[in-house]
Amino acid sequence: MAQSLDQAIADFNPQLSLGVAFSGGADSTALLAAAWQRWPGQVVALHVNHGLQAAAAHFENHCKAFCADHAIPLLIEHVNAHAQAGQSPEDAARIARYQALVRMAKQASIASIALAQHADDQVETVLMALLRGGGLAGLAGMPTHWLRDGIEFHRPLLTVAGASVRLWLATHGLPFIEDPSNTDERYTRNKIRQRLLPVVYELFPHARETIARSAKHMWSAQQLLDVQAAEDADKVLDVGNGGVRIRALQQLAPERQQQVLRYWLKNAAYTTPTAAQMQELLRQVAACTTRGHSIHIKVGLGFVQRRGAFLVFAA
The missing domain is CATH 3.40.50.620 (HUPs)
Structure with a gap:
């Protein structure tokens, strides 16, 4: 009620x-x-x-x-x-x-x-x-x-x-x-x-x-994913520059890559990528195996970019 x-x-x-x-x-x-x-x-x-x-x-x-x-x-x-x-x-x-x-x-x-x-x-x-x-x-x-x-x-x-x-x-x-x-x-x-x-x-x-009850169930499930994402973030985030270590990110399964990237963007830039942006970002991360590979993807009011060994968010 x-x-x-x-x-x-x-x-x-x-x-x-x-x-x-x-x-x-x-x-x-x-x-x-x-x-x-x-x-x-x-x-x-x-x-x-x-x-x-x-x-x-x-x-x-x-x-x-x-x-x-x-x-x-x-x-x-x-x-x-x-x-x-x-x-x-x-x-x-x-x-x-x-x-x-x-x-x-x-x-x-x-x-x-x-x-x-x-x-x-x-x-x-x-x-x-x-x-x-x-x-x-x-x-x-x-x-x-x-x-x-x-x-x-x-x-x-x-x-x-x-x-x-x-x-x-x-x-x-x-x-x-x-x-x-x-x-x-x-x-x-x-x-x-x-x-x-x-x-x-x-x-x-x-x-x-x-509907409120269903939303609460979804929220509980999302909380579990956020806990996993926070644990993965400890492994892949660089505290010094606020970026994501690309090589460490690539060691995770694609589903966990997606969760930790969403977690990072939400906390670092208060933004959430669309499904299309996330799929392109995951594709670019998987393809990033050479020094010259460039990543530059629009997300929210900024861009996820590659800077050396890191992904960073540039407003």
């Missing part, structure tokens, strides 16, 4: 002080207000203005007014979230947002950041990964907790249905903004939300719970 928002917040025990990523939308408004009720004086709202919509200034002004009305401290950062060549708009916005959240958290000595994704967002994420042929990491959905740049990130509402979040807001009479981009079907996630999920929930009323 999905939890109520009050239950989820009661079960949430982050290290304080807490920053809440606050867009002004329904989900982040509910999370911010509930967190402030539980820890008054120890919560800071963090608003990232991506500048991607004409209404961005309106969102920012709404956040200022809401926080002023409720005496909640607010930090705001403007970012350039426009996509670069080979990058999706969603990825560009996500990367810029996380970087800004970390900067604001460090500026205000914030220990933890809470994000407002809920159970329906998790269902969308898993379905997107499945339909795109994603691996274990994608099918595991969004994690509830992780550490990045010394800041603990949390998603305390992943067990709460989106309808429950809206009901909580209505009960408490709290205003929020409807983001018009949430219904723009140029984005795959919105197509799933608008067209697919109503049918899924009609046919399978407990889909939130069952």
Whole structure:
């Protein structure tokens, strides 16, 4: 069974002080207000203005007014979230947002950041990964907790249905903004939300719970692979230059090469190669038997390159 928002917040025990990523939308408004009720004086709202919509200034002004009305401290950062060549708009916005959240958290000595994704967002994420042929990491959905740049990130509402979040807001009479981009079907996630999920929930009323359970199984399996990848990383990574020893990498089976390369890129560059990029990288690694063999493969916002006996990531 999905939890109520009050239950989820009661079960949430982050290290304080807490920053809440606050867009002004329904989900982040509910999370911010509930967190402030539980820890008054120890919560800071963090608003990232991506500048991607004409209404961005309106969102920012709404956040200022809401926080002023409720005496909640607010930090705001403007970012350039426009996509670069080979990058999706969603990825560009996500990367810029996380970087800004970390900067604001460090500026205000914030220990933890809470994000407002809920159970329906998790269902969308898993379905997107499945339909795109994603691996274990994608099918595991969004994690509830992780550490990045010394800041603990949390998603305390992943067990709460989106309808429950809206009901909580209505009960408490709290205003929020409807983001018009949430219904723009140029984005795959919105197509799933608008067209697919109503049918899924009609046919399978407990889909939130069952998909969440499957994602948890996938997450457990991925954790085992990450443990193996970390052990392999100790053997193939060079601490001095942050690169991968090519010869040591070649001693591993291809499946373990793939896992350790994903582990390295995730931790060194906060990026994940596509399936095609990974297959090409593995092919190039296998073919790298001479001194003059060159490796230069686009991954995320940079390149995996050969430098002497090492693979390095160049942003």
